[in-house]
Amino acid sequence: MYKFPLILLLLSLNSPLLFSQDYSPAGGFLGSTAIHKDSSVFLLWAENVEITRGYLDYQQPELGFATSGTPEMALGKADGISVVSLGDKGVAILTFETPIADKEGADFAVFENGFFKSATSELAFLELAFVEVSSDGENFVRFPSHFSA
Numbered sequence: 696m697y698k699f700p701l702i703l704l705l706l707s708l709n710s711p712l713l714f715s716q717d718y719s720p721a722g723g724f725l726g727s728t729a730i731h732k733d734s735s736v737f738l739l740w741a742e743n744v745e746i747t748r749g750y751l752d753y754q755q756p757e758l759g760f761a762t763s764g765t766p767e768m769a770l771g772k773a774d775g776i777s778v779v780s781l782g783d784k785g786v787a788i789l790t791f792e793t794p795i796a797d798k799e800g801a802d803f804a805v806f807e808n809g810f811f812k813s814a815t816s817e818l819a820f821l822e823l824a825f826v827e828v829s830s831d832g833e834n835f836v837r838f839p840s841h842f843s844a
Contacts, residue, residue, distance in 0.1 A: 732773040741789035744769045749785030
């Protein structure tokens with residue numbers, strides 16, 4: 696059985712510049728385009744994961760590596776509570792039993808952990824990630840990303 700990996704490279708960047716993007720609001724807020732974790736559009740979840748933890752803060756490596764969560768928390772249906780922290784420049788390689796195919800609409804989703812300043816709306820922290828895909832586990836192609844100041 697052939698498994699198809701998906702790699703996530705998380706680079707935690709906490710900057711006021713992040714808020715200058717023209718994106719829809721966070722999930723649960725009016726105008727959001729986020730898909731809820733319980734949506735019927737999800738047909739399958741990752742089956743296996745390999746994690747390489749990054750530093751808590753790459754500018755202060757003496758603080759050590761991220762330790763929150765276990766790799767298994769990245770598998771199966773999202774429960775909205777369990778998270779695994781990759782740290783700065785950490786990597787998660789997720790594999791699926793069924794190949795991800797380019798079909799109409801969104802083909803897969805990546806959940807990230809944003810934190811709010813209050814229950815009203817303002818995001819206080821975002822995690823940025825590069826998403827790459829591979830059909831052989833060795834050669835990866837990065838999806839386009841953008842950032843504007």
